Amino acid sequence: MTTFDDRKDAFEKKHAHDEELAFKAVARRNKLLGLWVAEQIGLTGEAADAYAKDVVAADFEEAGDADVIRKVQADLKAKNVEVSDHRLAAKLAELLDVAKKQLSA
Template identity: 40%
Template sequence: MSNSKDVERTILRNKLLGRWAAEKLGLSGGDAEAYSDALARDAVNPERSDVLSKIRKDFDAAGVAESNERILHVMSELMIQAGNLMPTARGESLDAAAVALARNLMSR
């Protein structure tokens, strides 16, 4: 990735994607947050950055009927949303906790 903003945006996208996937998997509360946090952490780990494969495997294991095309579409939509949620000079992010998570993961 070309810069820290791209990495932050991907981490935030994975966090949002994890929330979407967790709902499809029937996870809620702490389990859903743990799942989405794990996907967010995977964004900074080159060996675990293939979130499509991870979600595909989890969906298949749980019997969730979603195509790869649908997952990729959601990933694209959430990347746009993540970009829109990034802090700007005009104000702070709507999901400050996810951005803080992104920055914390990048500093490790």
């Protein structure tokens, strides 16, 4: 193997690793969001954990965060809890930072 091939392989491995970490961070963020929303709508214990899993699963419906936001907004409205899209977006950003820190620890 040449030095170029070694560098190419190393770059590809790093890219795959970075993508895996990003996926895990978003999944963890969604779980944390689910737990936060569960608290807002009065769920605790196993019900809150199950709800958080549903939020994580909602992210697999389409690319991006729109599906997650749509799900939690519908659930919040069903329980007459008002949370703006802006506040949800801010919470997503905050929880992504938390998730990344948890994964790096």
